[in-house]
Amino acid sequence: MLNLRGFCGYMTSGGTEANIQALRAFRNLKGRGNFIAPESRHFSVDKASEVLGIEMKLAPLNDEYQMDASSLEDMIDDETIGIVALLGSTELGQIDPLEEISKIASEHEIPLHVDGAFGFFVVPFLYPDFRFPEYLSSISGDPHKMGMSVIPSGILLFSEKRFLEALRIETPYLTTKHQYSLPGTRPGASAAATYAVMEHLGKRGYRQIVEKCMRNTRALIELMSELGFHPAIEPKMNIVVFETGEVDRIREELMKRRWLISKSFRPLGMRFVIMPHVEEENLKLFVEDLKRIL
Amino acid sequence: MLNLRGFCGYMTSGGTEANIQALRAFRNLKGRGNFIAPESRHFSVDKASEVLGIEMKLAPLNDEYQMDASSLEDMIDDETIGIVALLGSTELGQIDPLEEISKIASEHEIPLHVDGAFGFFVVPFLYPDFRFPEYLSSISGDPHKMGMSVIPSGILLFSEKRFLEALRIETPYLTTKHQYSLPGTRPGASAAATYAVMEHLGKRGYRQIVEKCMRNTRALIELMSELGFHPAIEPKMNIVVFETGEVDRIREELMKRRWLISKSFRPLGMRFVIMPHVEEENLKLFVEDLKRIL
Known part of the structure; x- marks a missing residue:
């Protein structure tokens, strides 16, 4: 259903952690600078900007309250480390023009993060023909919203392992050798619950x-x-x-x-x-x- | 039992979030720069350094594997935004010389964070005469470790409201006007569970x-x-x-x-x-x- 073969990632505590981590990966690969997000971004994107020390440049919206992709060319500069686009804006549930944004991001070789906190568990079931754009660096989704799972439960997927590796921290005294998440100790139960709910509902259940x-x-x-x-x-x-x-x-x-x-x-x-x-x-x-x- | 009257804070997802947030508050108040932590610090302190873009300077340990406080004077410079000391090192459960470190931090007016992830729910019950030093900016503790509570459950306390305010993010569409935490949506159940366990066990229970x-x-x-x-x-x-x-x-x-x-x-x-x-x-x-x- 989702055209995301080859993606890798981990379960976050929710959309905020996912947005921080995607931008952290982009920053760690390209260095400090700025990123572009639509004026309709969730406030956690502002939080990511402050925490990570990356300037946020706000792209204007069109009449339909989508990111105005035509503004991107002028906003991108040498310091731009990433672009954030929305699959379900907080206020309106609007979807940014992902194909158009992806094309521009690809031409400039700038990583693209799609914040699907709300839409990830809606859009593929409402619009079975929906496809993520070919050029895409990361996507987030919140099972604890429309995925019908428990809090805390988030998903962060990267198109390439190098993004995940950019988050790596050594964990000398644990049985695992390193860690990619933002928090340390996390509940495994909510990952298990999410898997169980997804297995139980299936595509048909989410569609209903x-x-x-x-x-x-x-x-x-x-x-x-x-x-x-x-x-x-x-x-x-x-x-x-x-x-x-x-x-x-x-x-x-x-x-x-x-x-x-x-x-x-x-x-x-x-x-x-x-x-x-x-x-x-x-x-x-x-x-x-x-x-x-x- | 704890001499922490007037402190304020919130429940985190654990010690890692607490360490990141304490250092983020210090950075937001003083600007980017460096902080000092003992060589025995938990790896989440390294994570905080990378995420927040603050250089970490490692203080050597003495023969007892405590932070060598005598090294601090030489390590502190104009760019030092904070000091981290341990109430229970990860490897040995060692306690840094808090009084001595606090005195030096106070003289230089540098915020001091005590990482009590493990020790916060041990030391006051093993050593009832234990007192936190007078000069202290923040303390963390993990109810999901020796506090006998569920995962995720952490505590972060600040001595002054200005540290908490330095973490403030506006939350336009929520019923609350702003947010101080690192993640967004969080489980309230673990805060309730922690309160219930603390009420149930009491000082006597933790002591036993x-x-x-x-x-x-x-x-x-x-x-x-x-x-x-x-x-x-x-x-x-x-x-x-x-x-x-x-x-x-x-x-x-x-x-x-x-x-x-x-x-x-x-x-x-x-x-x-x-x-x-x-x-x-x-x-x-x-x-x-x-x-x-x-």
Whole structure:
């Protein structure tokens, strides 16, 4: 299903560790400098920049809130050690134009990391024709999000062993001779749990889960449209934002009725992540209460 | 029991994260540069140095395998952003001369981190008169080691809020406004488990556990002395090394009899960590088998 033969990697504590480690590998291979990420990047990319001491240059977004790939040529310089692109932005679940970004990264021989914290366990099941671009250095995914596994559970995959080797630390007193992870002692149980869940659900199971989530995402859009709210973009996955300048007042009023909703900043609005435990009945009850406070 | 009033901090994934984060706080407050750690430091300190881009200067050890505090004055320079000292070295469970190191750090106004990954849940219960030095910036401890809690569970404490604030990252879309940890999503269950275990065991419980470990450490020393092996230093906690140049051959032979022992490099020898699950009976069986292969 995924065209990632020959990749290697390890299980992280989640997307933040994966983003730090991918950029650390790029930095250790090329030296300090800058990397490029879209304005829609997750805040863990900012954390990676600070921790690793690599300048972050933010690529603008297009009208669809994707990284504007046409800006890349001008942003890349001799000090650029990597590019981060998103398979599922935090706010909107948007997918950056991976093929186009990959082509530019390849021409400049700059490593490309795809942050798939949310999308890795969604996109291949919603869009079975989806393929990662040919030129790609690393990908992250979070089994503890849409992979239905326990916390902490993350995946980091590298296209070549040299990226993994760039993270190597000698471990003199352990039975293993070296370590690649950011933390030291880690729970093996969550790796076993993730394997068990993946074996149990299989492709068919994940497909059913994401389809249910998308059915409910569409149901929410329909219910919200009756109240005059419309999605900022056509959702690419089970994340949807309804633009409204009134989001703060709405949140406050909803809180009194024990509904806690998320706020998106760009675009400004009400943000929903329709996870597998959400039923259509919950959405109807929510929209009824929302109607009362408008 | 611990003289750490006014300290603040958070629960880490373990000692490695704590060491990285303490040094990251020091670096963010003082800027890039170097830090000083004893030659006996844990390898996670090397990892912190590489990840954060801070040079590590290694302080020599004295005859007792403690950091030689008298070397500090010469090692400190204008670029020194911190000092790391050990409450329980990995190989020997040795304690660095904290008072003396603290005095020097204080005179130079250099932050001091005490790596107590192993010793934090041992020393205060074995030596009830133990006090941390007055001048101290941060301390780490691992409930998932001698704290009898689950993996992942670590503690990082700072003497002043400014160290914690130096780790702050904004978290725009979460209900909390910022984050101090190195990973993002983390299991709350292990924090709850740690609290429950600490409540359940109490000071008395931890005291009984470390006393049992020390009884067995002494029992092992007695049994080993009959075979002509002697501890490299008088153990300060439940870690003991028996010096021998034959450690590799001994390990290999023991492996055939299904005993897996640890090797220490400085001093070269057989290394034992006598954890609470070890019974005197196990030690006797082990030493009988060891005798057969000598």
